[in-house]
Amino acid sequence: xxxxxxxxxxxxxxxxxxxxxxxxxxxxxxxxxxxxxxxxxxxxxxxxxxxxxxxxxxxxxxxxxxxxxxxxxxxxxxxxxxxxxxxxxxxxxxxxxxxxxxxxxxxxxxxxxxxxxxxxxxxxxxxxxxxxxxxxxxxxxxxxxxxxxxxxxxxxxxxxxxxxxxxxxxxxxxxxxxxxxxxxxxxxxxx
Numbered sequence: 194x195x196x197x198x199x200x201x202x203x204x205x206x207x208x209x210x211x212x213x214x215x216x217x218x219x220x221x222x223x224x225x226x227x228x229x230x231x232x233x234x235x236x237x238x239x240x241x242x243x244x245x246x247x248x249x250x251x252x253x254x255x256x257x258x259x260x261x262x263x264x265x266x267x268x269x270x271x272x273x274x275x276x277x278x279x280x281x282x283x284x285x286x287x288x289x290x291x292x293x294x295x296x297x298x299x300x301x302x303x304x305x306x307x308x309x310x311x312x313x314x315x316x317x318x319x320x321x322x323x324x325x326x327x328x329x330x331x332x333x334x335x336x337x338x339x340x341x342x343x344x345x346x347x348x349x350x351x352x353x354x355x356x357x358x359x360x361x362x363x364x365x366x367x368x369x370x371x372x373x374x375x376x377x378x379x380x381x382x383x384x
Contacts, residue, residue, distance in 0.1 A: 195308070196315040197250070199325045200242055200338040203352060209322045210349030212342075219349050225342060235371040238338060238379075243271045247314030250305070253281035255320035260290040278316070280305060280324050302331045309333055322350040329361075330354055336381050337363070343374030 202212040202225050211219030213226075221227075249272060251259060256279040263269040277296040279289075289296045299305055305328060309316070318325055318334075328334050329352075337352075363380035370376050 194310055195247075195313050196335040197305070197309050197318065197328065197333050198242075198245075198315050198336045198338055199318045199328070199334050199352070200238075201320065201322075201325070201340075201352065203339050203341050204344045204346045204349075205341060206345045206347065207351050207353065208346040208349035209320075209352045210346070219346070221344075221346055221349075224344050224346065229342070229344075229375075230373040232371045232373045232375070235340070235373060235375040235377070238340060238377050242317060242338060245315050246272070246275060246317045248276040248278060248316045250278045250280065250316050250318045250321070250324075252321035252324035253279060253284045255324075256281075256284070257288075259319065260293060264290060264293040278305075278308065280321075302327055302333070306331065306333055322352055325352055326354045330358070334382055336366070336379065339376075339378045339380075341376040341378055 201209050203209050204224065208219075211222035212224060213222070256277070263272060272294075274294045277294055278299050279296060280299045280302075282300055284298055286298065289298075299308065317338075318328065325334065362383040364383050365378070366381050367379040368377060
């Protein structure tokens, strides 16, 4: 069985919306880079993840956003040839980006469950808040790699569903705090 790992940037109040820039839609877009001292070690989790990643998974909107930047980005060169999975009921094969490794469209949560049951290493889900909520609700997320930022955004997309549901326990695997207020939190989902 493969591990499914959600990795993302989160505000202290649980918002994951538009960390990279205003073009993503949130009025405070780009909150990861604004008004915060750059501390290189706070980003070490991203390098650690690259060593563990054997495939990437996205929802359609995140795939479209990342596919327009990551294939030519030196910071993401290690991801270029990795297999990619896009979970979408609407994306078509002709919308996939050429030259960014093999990409497979999965049409349902059941398709993700089947992929997870197969052989291979960890699959990392980047961005994709809506997909992450669906996968979490289906019990398919095995680990959360989070960088929590010292900012309150109020409204925006949340990683976790607000619906009433059974309690889900997590086990802290690793944590670290940095001088600029960022927290690294790595949790395994307790089964």
